[in-house]
Amino acid sequence: MDNDEILAAIKALLVERLKFDATRAAMVTPDTTLPKGIDGSLGLDSLDFIELAMGIEERCGVVVDEQEDLAPHFKSVGSLVDFIAARQVGR
Amino acid sequence: MTDPSLAPSAAASLTGVGTEAGAPPRWYSHTYNRPTLYRLAASMAWLPRPARLAFARAVGQAARRLVPAERAVVRSTLEIMTGATGARLDELTAGVFRDFAMCFSDLVTTNRQPPRRLIAHVSQAQGAERLAGLTGGMISLTAHVGNWEMAGRLLAHRSARTTHVVVAEEEVRALERWVRRDGDGVRFVARTAPTVSLQLVAALRRGEVVAVQGDRALGTRGDTLVPFFGRPAPFPRGPFVLARALRVPLVPAFCMLGPDYRYSVTVPAPLTVEPGDEDDALRTWVGLLEATIRRHPTQWFNFFDIWNPLRA
Numbered sequence: 001m002d003n004d005e006i007l008a009a010i011k012a013l014l015v016e017r018l019k020f021d022a023t024r025a026a027m028v029t030p031d032t033t034l035p036k037g038i039d040g041s042l043g044l045d046s047l048d049f050i051e052l053a054m055g056i057e058e059r060c061g062v063v064v065d066e067q068e069d070l071a072p073h074f075k076s077v078g079s080l081v082d083f084i085a086a087r088q089v090g091r
Numbered sequence: 092m093t094d095p096s097l098a099p100s101a102a103a104s105l106t107g108v109g110t111e112a113g114a115p116p117r118w119y120s121h122t123y124n125r126p127t128l129y130r131l132a133a134s135m136a137w138l139p140r141p142a143r144l145a146f147a148r149a150v151g152q153a154a155r156r157l158v159p160a161e162r163a164v165v166r167s168t169l170e171i172m173t174g175a176t177g178a179r180l181d182e183l184t185a186g187v188f189r190d191f192a193m194c195f196s197d198l199v200t201t202n203r204q205p206p207r208r209l210i211a212h213v214s215q216a217q218g219a220e221r222l223a224g225l226t227g228g229m230i231s232l233t234a235h236v237g238n239w240e241m242a243g244r245l246l247a248h249r250s251a252r253t254t255h256v257v258v259a260e261e262e263v264r265a266l267e268r269w270v271r272r273d274g275d276g277v278r279f280v281a282r283t284a285p286t287v288s289l290q291l292v293a294a295l296r297r298g299e300v301v302a303v304q305g306d307r308a309l310g311t312r313g314d315t316l317v318p319f320f321g322r323p324a325p326f327p328r329g330p331f332v333l334a335r336a337l338r339v340p341l342v343p344a345f346c347m348l349g350p351d352y353r354y355s356v357t358v359p360a361p362l363t364v365e366p367g368d369e370d371d372a373l374r375t376w377v378g379l380l381e382a383t384i385r386r387h388p389t390q391w392f393n394f395f396d397i398w399n400p401l402r403a
Binding site: 035036037044045046047048049050051053054063064065066067069070071074075 | 282284285286287288289290291292293296297311312313328329332333336337
């Protein structure tokens with residue numbers, strides 16, 4: 001998957017697994033932040049991140065099993081796209 | 092699993108269940124949740140355990156007079172849980188403070204011993220053999236009853252895998268060294284950000300253990316009302332969502348102090364959560380918790396109104 005395809009996959013996950021409105025998901029850009037507590041973010045809570053991680057595993061074939069802190073990779077849509085792309089290359 | 096503090100007593104409006112808007116409960120803000128008390132309790136470690144527990148019982152009886160609001164909550168909770176009244180209810184109320192003091196004393200002394208020595212304080216371990224058949228990731232589910240921290244440490248030792256213990260963000264930083272001591276395969280993970288769940292996903296994917304407390308609502312949309320002693324009470328749904336998503340079993344565990352001052356560890360049958368069955372699994376867990384409390388009503392160590400916990 002290239003970065004555009006990964007971005008499209010994330011938008012689809014937002015709608016299908018996290019039950020976001022399709023219009024809102026369509027407006028997501030790489031700069032869109034994810035966790036709640038950040039102004040202008042999508043406001044994802046801990047349960048959302050579980051669903052998002054599982055969706056990424058299923059849709060992108062990337063297993064989320066790192067020892068390192070994953071929070072920076074899930075801070076924004078762009079950082080998440082980079083994370084998934086790097087993991088796919090590394091497989 | 093290691094937050095033995097009393098809960099705040101101030102009553103105000105109910106902030107709501109199942110929303111993200113309400114302020115989270117502040118379990119750690121009690122006046123008596125001070126490092127001095129932990130240090131004092133830990134300083135008794137030199138005493139032989141029978142003498143230390145006798146001292147703890149005396150302190151527990153004295154301490155209950157210092158916390159009238161919590162004493163009133165404990166009394167009303169026990170009235171609902173047991174149906175007791177009058178002198179019997181007074182006796183049970185005193186018993187909560189007595190048993191809490193003993194378990195608290197063990198928390199900061201006995202629990203610090205290596206697991207092989209902890210076993211000497213366990214009279215029976217019913218169902219612990221179930222762990223042998225669980226090879227991948229799993230979620231250990233406990234509650235603020237008895238000596239939950241010892242249950243976690245024993246299970247971590249038994250499972251021979253790193254156990255990630257999920258705890259609330261400690262408001263009193265100086266307490267962390269007393270209640271959140273990493274080691275013996277146990278690692279504490281504070282709920283400081285929503286992304287903390289990713290650490291748990293990754294740990295379970297690596298085949299490790301995640302330990303959570305399943306009795307305190309978080310003031311988030313994950314809270315779900317479940318009948319508890321006949322009345323709806325909010326319980327956290329998160330562990331069941333995690334178990335379903337990762338397809339890992341939930342392993343309930345209780346560690347209760349017996350009349351001989353030794354602990355009995357009980358590990359009921361693991362719970363598996365199919366998609367859409369999160370609420371059913373949560374109700375099963377609450378049923379197990381309720382049955383445990385019926386047998387040990389003086390070891391329910393939540394000093395707040397469990398049916399309306401988000402008053403702040």
